[in-house]
Structure formats: C-alpha cells, structure tokens
Amino acid sequence: MGCGYSLPDRDSRQLGRPNSENGGGQDAKNLRVKLVLLGDSGVGKSCIVLRFVRGQFDPTSKVTVGASFLSQTIALQDSTTVKFEIWDTAGQERYAALAPLYYRGAAVAVIVYDITSPESFSKAQYWVKELQKHGSPDIVMALVGNKADLHEKREVAVQDGMDYAEKNGMFFIETSAKTADNINELFEEIAKRLPRPVIT
Amino acid sequence: MEGSTSRSTSFHGFLHRMRHPSSIDLVRAIKSFIVSFSFYQPKPENDGKRVQDFFLSMEVAIRNHPLWETATEEDIDCAMEGLEKYIMTKLFSRTFTTSLEDSKIDQEISEKISLLQTFLKPEHLDIQPVLHNEASWLLAEKELQKMNAFKAPQEKLSSIMNCCRVINNLLLNAAMSEHVPAGADDFLPVLIYVTIKANPPNLHSNLKFIKLYRRQTKLISEAEYYFTNLVSSKTFITDLNAKSLSMDETKFEECMQAAKLAKKVTNELHSTSQMKQQEKNESNFSNKMHNKLDARVFHVLQQGSNYPYMEAKSKDLAMEDVEILLHQYKDLVVKYTILCKAINCLSVSEKEPLLLQLKMQGVDTHTNDQTNSHRDISQ
Numbered sequence: 001m002g003c004g005y006s007l008p009d010r011d012s013r014q015l016g017r018p019n020s021e022n023g024g025g026q027d028a029k030n031l032r033v034k035l036v037l038l039g040d041s042g043v044g045k046s047c048i049v050l051r052f053v054r055g056q057f058d059p060t061s062k063v064t065v066g067a068s069f070l071s072q073t074i075a076l077q078d079s080t081t082v083k084f085e086i087w088d089t090a091g092q093e094r095y096a097a098l099a100p101l102y103y104r105g106a107a108v109a110v111i112v113y114d115i116t117s118p119e120s121f122s123k124a125q126y127w128v129k130e131l132q133k134h135g136s137p138d139i140v141m142a143l144v145g146n147k148a149d150l151h152e153k154r155e156v157a158v159q160d161g162m163d164y165a166e167k168n169g170m171f172f173i174e175t176s177a178k179t180a181d182n183i184n185e186l187f188e189e190i191a192k193r194l195p196r197p198v199i200t
Numbered sequence: 201m202e203g204s205t206s207r208s209t210s211f212h213g214f215l216h217r218m219r220h221p222s223s224i225d226l227v228r229a230i231k232s233f234i235v236s237f238s239f240y241q242p243k244p245e246n247d248g249k250r251v252q253d254f255f256l257s258m259e260v261a262i263r264n265h266p267l268w269e270t271a272t273e274e275d276i277d278c279a280m281e282g283l284e285k286y287i288m289t290k291l292f293s294r295t296f297t298t299s300l301e302d303s304k305i306d307q308e309i310s311e312k313i314s315l316l317q318t319f320l321k322p323e324h325l326d327i328q329p330v331l332h333n334e335a336s337w338l339l340a341e342k343e344l345q346k347m348n349a350f351k352a353p354q355e356k357l358s359s360i361m362n363c364c365r366v367i368n369n370l371l372l373n374a375a376m377s378e379h380v381p382a383g384a385d386d387f388l389p390v391l392i393y394v395t396i397k398a399n400p401p402n403l404h405s406n407l408k409f410i411k412l413y414r415r416q417t418k419l420i421s422e423a424e425y426y427f428t429n430l431v432s433s434k435t436f437i438t439d440l441n442a443k444s445l446s447m448d449e450t451k452f453e454e455c456m457q458a459a460k461l462a463k464k465v466t467n468e469l470h471s472t473s474q475m476k477q478q479e480k481n482e483s484n485f486s487n488k489m490h491n492k493l494d495a496r497v498f499h500v501l502q503q504g505s506n507y508p509y510m511e512a513k514s515k516d517l518a519m520e521d522v523e524i525l526l527h528q529y530k531d532l533v534v535k536y537t538i539l540c541k542a543i544n545c546l547s548v549s550e551k552e553p554l555l556l557q558l559k560m561q562g563v564d565t566h567t568n569d570q571t572n573s574h575r576d577i578s579q
Contacts, residue, residue, distance in 0.1 A: 066368025067372070
C-alpha cells in the first residue's frame with residue numbers, strides 16, 4: 001500500500017527547525033517531545049508522519065537516517081515551539097511484545113487505525129489498554145482514524161472512534177494522509193495538550 | 201552523526217589540547233579518575249553512573265577552562281567526544297563484559313543465531329520482495345560486525361547507525377521505485393534479518409556497554425531510536441520461538457532440531473578426533489590396530505572420522521576389540537538414524553546447505569543414494 005504520493009517533496013513549506021541537534025533543547029519556550037506511533041501494520045502510520053514532515057523530509061539530509069524516525073518542529077501562537085521526535089513502531093503482531101522498548105519515556109502516543117478495517121480498530125483499543133497499564137501516567141494519547149478519504153469503504157463509524165476516545169480521555173481525530181486532511185491539526189492539537197514545564 | 205575523519209581529528213585535537221601546559225589540572229583529574237577505577241570491583245551499573253557523572257563534571261570544568269574560553273558548542277562537544285573515547289579506551293578491559301552472566305548471554309544469543317542461520321529466510325519475517333537485496337544486506341551486516349572491534353562507545357554506536365543507514369537507503373530506494381512507505385513496518389524486519397545474518401560478536405555486551413558508557417546527552421533522539429531498534433532486534437531473537445515466524449510451527453521445531461543435530465555431530469566429530477589423537481598418543485586403546493595401521497588410521501583421523509576400524513582386516517581383530525566394535529556399531533546406528541530422520545524432514549533447498557556444511561566439516565555424505573543423486577543435480 002502507498003501513501004498517495006511516493007516522493008518526499010522538498011520544495012514545499014519549510015518550518016523552522018532548531019539549529020542544535022545535540023543538547024536537551026528543553027526550556028520553557030522550546031519543548032522537545034518524544035512521540036511514539038502505534039497501530040497495526042498497513043494503517044498508514046508512516047504516511048501520516050511523512051505527510052506531517054513533508055516539507056522537511058530530505059533524503060539527502062545528513063541528519064536523517066531514515067523515515068522511521070523523523071522530527072518536525074511546529075511553532076505555536078504563544079511563540080513557543082514544539083519539536084516532535086517521532087518514533088515509528090513495527091505494527092505486525094509478532095513485534096507487539098517489543099513495543100514497551102519504544103513507548104518507554106514517550107510524552108505522546110498516537111494510536112492509529114484504518115477506518116476501513118475494524119480489526120485495526122480493535123488493535124488500537126488493545127494499544128490504549130496497554131498504555132494505560134504500562135505507559136507513563138501523564139502520557140498524552142491521541143486516537144487517529146486514518147484513510148478518512150475512503151468513505152465508501154468505511155467500516156468504523158466516526159461515532160465509535162469518538163465514543164471510545166472520550167471514554168478513555170483521549171483526543172480523537174480522523175485524518176487522511178493521502179489528502180493531508182487534518183494532519184497538521186492532529187499535531188497542533190497534541191502540542192496544545194502537552195503539559196508545560198513551569199516557567200521559573 | 202559525524203564521519204570517522206572528523207571524529208579522529210576531534211580526538212587528536214583533544215589530545216593536543218591536553219598536552220598544553222595549562223591543561224595540567226584536567227589531565228590530573230582524568231588520570232586520577234582512571235586510577236580510582238582499579239580500587240573497586242567491577243560493578244556495571246555503579247561504574248556507568250560514575251563515568252557519566254565524571255563526564256558531566258569534566259564538561260563543566262572544560263567550559264570554565266581558559267583554553268576553551270572562546271570555544272563554540274561544537275568545540276566543547278569535540279572535547280567531550282575526545283574525553284569519552286580516551287577514558288573508555290583506557291577503562292575498556294575493566295568495563296566491557298565484566299560478568300560471567302553477560303558472557304553467557306552473549307554466547308546463548310550467538311548460538312541461537314547460528315542455529316537460525318541454517319534455515320531462516322526473509323519470507324519468514326515477511327520482508328517484502330522489493331527489499332530483498334543481498335548486496336545491501338551484506339553491507340549492513342559488515343557494519344554491524346564492526347561494532348565489536350571498536351572500544352569507544354561512540355564508535356560502537358556509530359557502527360549501529362551505519363548499519364541502519366544502509367538499511368534505510370535500501371528502504372528509500374524501494375519507496376522511490378515501488379511506492380511503498382518505508383516506515384518501521386519495513387525497517388525492523390530487515391534489521392532483525394541482518395542481525396541474524398551478521399551474528400555480531402558479543403551483541404548483548406556491546407549494547408549494554410553503549411547504554412552505560414555513551415555520553416547520556418548523545419544517546420538521545422535519532423541515535424537512541426536506532427539503538428533501541430537493535431535492542432529490540434536482540435530481544436526478538438532471544439525470545440524467538442515457533443510462533444514468532446511466518447512458518448509452520450512443526451517445521452520450525454524440525455529445523456531447529458536438525459540444526460542442533462548438525463551442530464552436535466560437528467562438535468562431536470571435532471572432539472572425538474581430538475580424543476582419538478590423544479588416545480593414540482597414550483597408546484591405551486586398541487594398540488595393535490593403531491600400530492599396524494598407523495598411517496592409514498592417521499589418514500582417516502585426518503579426515504575427521506572417528507571409526508578407526510574402517511580399514512582393519514578381520515585377522516587383525518582380537519577378542520577385546522569386539523566390545524568396542526559393538527559399542528561403536530550401536531553408536532553409529534543411532535546417530536545415522538537420527539540424522540536421516542532430521543535430513544528427510546527438510547526440503548531439497550534446505551538440505552543442500554546442510555549437506556554442504558557437513559561435507560565441509562569432513563563428514564562423508566556418500567552414504568545413501570538420495571544424497572548422491574542430489575549432489576549430481578547440484579553439480
């Protein structure tokens with residue numbers, strides 16, 4: 001399956017990027033945040049990220065080793081910036097037991113399912129439960145129904161996703177990595193929900 | 201990550217500055233820290249903490265030092281990289297695999313991998329055909345195998361990064377030509393496969409060493425992500441069982457069994473031929489036979505056979521040989537039966553490498569017709 005586009009586009013929108021790769025970069029105005037992506041294989045986890053960092057994804061970049069780890073900084077209205085460090089995980093069932101190695105220490109978990117696949121929705125619920133049990137207690141969780149462009153094949157109702165998210169105190173959104181619908185909104189909303197370090 | 205050239209110049213730069221007379225206080229601190237290590241018994245977790253604390257205190261000292269007064273962040277970082285490399289090279293033998301437990305884990309992983317290597321195919325991990333690329337895999341394997349040769353944590357970590365970079369290039373090329381997204385769904389299976397093919401020496405100990413001794417401010421972000429992937433790969437291999445692969449469970453067990461047997465036979469041949477050599481030297485076993493057939497027996501031993509009666513004639517045999525012969529006969533039949541059973545469970549494509557391996561190890565394989573005809577086909 002594809003992302004709806006094959007090549008990262010270098011010419012589009014460039015967002016500000018902090019100049020220093022090393023160092024914590026953790027001050028009140030500039031947050032560095034570990035975000036882990038969970039969800040069945042094939043739901044489009046990596047497509048969402050590629051879409052989000054698209055303007056920045058440069059295959060010749062020295063810094064970026066590959067597409068399973070990407071970072072992107074967004075500027076918020078209150079002139080703070082949030083640098084997301086996005087950790088993709090392998091969604092196949094056989095690697096499920098390895099997930100704790102990846103979500104350990106993550107401030108954000110984005111759990112993705114495919115609106116055309118009820119199995120992937122069940123799998124998403126499994127991840128929510130797992131994170132509630134073993135994730136860090138103040139982790140920000142978002143439930144994402146991807147492939148929203150495929151209306152005619154929809155098998156998971158919007159309401160089902162919404163209800164489940166609400167019951168579990170999560171943020172919910174439906175996205176389409178293919179049309180870029182709601183991709184930026186997803187990350188902006190997450191950034192707003194992050195606990196802010198106390199300014200001293 | 202910097203390339204090795206800039207790293208080595210930064211290391212020389214570090215040494216150069218340390219030779220400057222005004223660095224004497226820093227040099228003293230470094231030397232006394234290294235010496236202080238010999239006062240205690242190795243204890244990995246404590247040692248890791250002590251080294252990390254020392255790095256932090258030295259960073260403060262360097263930042264406040266006149267020699268680095270006008271230094272940029274990059275200069276400070278170079279100095280710290282030089283310091284890490286210097287300290288960890290000096291303390292290497294004291295900090296790398298200090299416990300018996302760690303070497304046992306290393307050995308277990310390595311043995312398990314050597315069994316898996318005999319039958320595991322990319323399909324078993326559902327690696328997409330477009331990512332089947334022996335040349336890229338080999339390159340990635342070589343990078344991973346280098347990890348054990350380096351002493352500095354930064355260089356070990358760099359081997360991991362290079363291995364992952366090769367895999368990612370492969371993924372990126374596939375993404376460009378085949379429109380496949382190249383995320384972790386594709387990356388991790390290839391890394392696991394490459395790890396199995398590479399069987400990197402002391403895998404567990406190297407990962408532990410990097411975790412404990414790589415400067416903490418450097419094991420973050422991308423480096424931490426790829427490091428975690430190798431830890432993940434190691435964990436997967438350690439826990440790997442019949443349910444972990446896209447492979448029939450019974451078939452998996454049979455393959456593991458066959459691999460273990462092949463290994464056992466090889467080991468036994470090795471040890472018995474050594475034993476025979478020893479027995480021969482001590483002349484306490486079938487004296488007559490060895491004396492009479494010395495040259496020929498030696499020839500057989502050279503070939504790795506543990507059946508010294510192979511070329512004996514009946515008139516050479518004495519009553520006391522009967523017991524040994526009977527014992528060896530039973531042993532032979534048992535081994536032969538198990539081996540045939542195991543080999544017959546394999547498909548033709550799987551038999552070939554196994555038989556080739558046995559042959560190279562010195563086992564005579566022309567014992568049944570099936571093997572003979574098989575060999576003819578392959579020629």
